[in-house]
Amino acid sequence: AQTVTQSQPEMSVQEAETVTLSCTYDTSESDYYLFWYKQPPSRQMILVIRQEAYKQQNATENRFSVNFQKAAKSFSLKISDSQLGDAAMYFCAYRSPYGGATNKLIFGTGTLLAVQP
């Protein structure tokens, strides 16, 4: 069974600085999808970024980028120029590629990010 591990329960960053959140996963599948979701105090789950395992290029979305190391089964999220609005819980998630009944997300336990002004 696939598992997702986020080893940093809490992190802190100064406004305008860069922070990296770690995620590792375990799977025997060769193709899959990885996601980062953000959950601010409003509780809404917001998709931050999506990575397809067969793509070598790391995904980026504005100030958010990932470092995807397939061999190491590592999927870290880098937030550049941190803003106060980035303060939230961040979840890493894994999904099989096959769709249908296997199309469920497997989540890590989350990293709570604080942004200091």
Added chain:
Amino acid sequence: DAGITQSPRHKVTETGTPVTLRCHQTENHRYMYWYRQDPGHGLRLIHYSYGVKDTDKGEVSDGYSVSRSKTEDFLLTLESATSSQTSVYFCAISGGSTDTQYFGPGTRLTVL
């Protein structure tokens, strides 16, 4: 934002009472999911649906049932609520070319 609503948004109930949570989507997506979120566990899948009247269990399905009679609605029922079912419940949908899951706003359920 994906058109997903959940009702109610907050509910307090007593042990032993039945509770039904509703998820409604306007995206006409095929797949719908119910997750629960608890501290230290992230989100865990309760049940999911891959079409009208087609549902299956997730990893934490005990004590829950679901129904989907229309594409747009997915109901989660706690037949006899217990304190261990106090949680935040999220509905999600997926479909289209990317199959990415999008989440509703969540329902906070407290069972006393």
